[in-house]
Amino acid sequence: MxxxxxxxxxxxxxxxxxxxxxxxxxxxxxxxxxxxxxxxxxxxxxxxxxxxxxxxxSLGPGASDEPGFAAKATRELAAKQAIAQAARELVRPGMTIAISAGTTTYAFAATVTDVEDLTVVTNSTDTADLLFDALPRSSQVVVTGGVRTRSHALVGPVAISALRSLHVDLVFHGFHGFDPKAGFTCPNLAEVATAQAMIDCGRSLVVLVDHTKAGVVALAGVVPLSRADVVVTDSLLADQDRAALSEHVPDVVVAPVGPR
Incomplete structure (x- = not known):
């Protein structure tokens, strides 16, 4: 070539x-x-x-560029499924968990539909629709409310107020990118405070990010890498990026993905 x-x-x-x-x-x-x-x-x-x-x-309009939910859902499907299955191992019956909006977290939500006595708090309209129909009768979904963004996240004062009144065992959160200096980032300023409120309502933070998010610095920083208790990523992540995560995060789970 x-x-x-x-x-x-x-x-x-x-x-x-x-x-x-x-x-x-x-x-x-x-x-x-x-x-x-x-x-x-x-x-x-x-x-x-x-x-x-x-x-x-890609350039796009800049660091604030954010593809819609449908566009992102078609990307890195194998990695997202592997991450979702690995994250599922952390969930037990009787838990209360929070799931953020996003396509990787949506893939994860689809894996917990058989968990009994599970309470799921979410600010994702897609995840709420999925789980309302799929969860066992002993489980329940709590939706934060708020203003819906392009990524189908419910954000703003209503969502933040709801999250500040709740307490969950695990928060499963996705991000647009991560970097040792910038931390976990997102391109939408409107989502930052809501993301922080969701993270704060949990005893532990589990971050779900595929290998393409490494080194991507979006417009707004949400939390430093050290805020995560667990990061679940995929085996296509470069060794140096895995090492960088391990310097800041106590537990980095690598889900196997076949070679391209």
Missing amino acids: LPHQRRDTLLKEVQASGAVRVVDVADALGVSEMTIRRDLEELDRLGLVRRVHGGAT
Whole structure:
């Protein structure tokens, strides 16, 4: 493959998935990681992608860009399913858990539909609809209320007030990106205070993030990496990113995903 063909392939992949990891595309294209880094640097110089640590992201309107729920739901399906199944191992009958809005957390919600005596607090309209019909009669769903965002999250004063009055065992939360300095981030300022209120209502925080979120710094920081008690990610996460998480988080669970 000629350099211009390789860069065109890289650009199409970034535009399709929103982000690429150097280690992933180097393996897929059969070239060295250094070659991919140079290609991404050239694409960044041309203003076609945004170079980030370990890979590149699409430009979009900027760090506040947030695809809709339907668009995000089609990305990294295998990784999301693996993460969801691994996170399911943390749930026991009789627990009260909170589940944030997002496609990875939605995949996780689908795995708990057989848990008896489970109480689920959520600010996701999609998760609420799923669990209302699927949970056993002994379980229940509590919806925070609030104003719905593009990602189908219920946010704002109503949601925050509800969350501040609740106490849950585990909070399962997804994020747009994570970085050792920036922490866990999201692109929507309206969601930050609600996310923080949900995190604060739990005894423990379980973060669900796939490998494409590493090094992605969105507009708003929510909490530092050290705030998480557990991070569940997938085996496509680069070794250096896994090590960076382990420096800040007591328990990093890596769910196996087959090679691409």
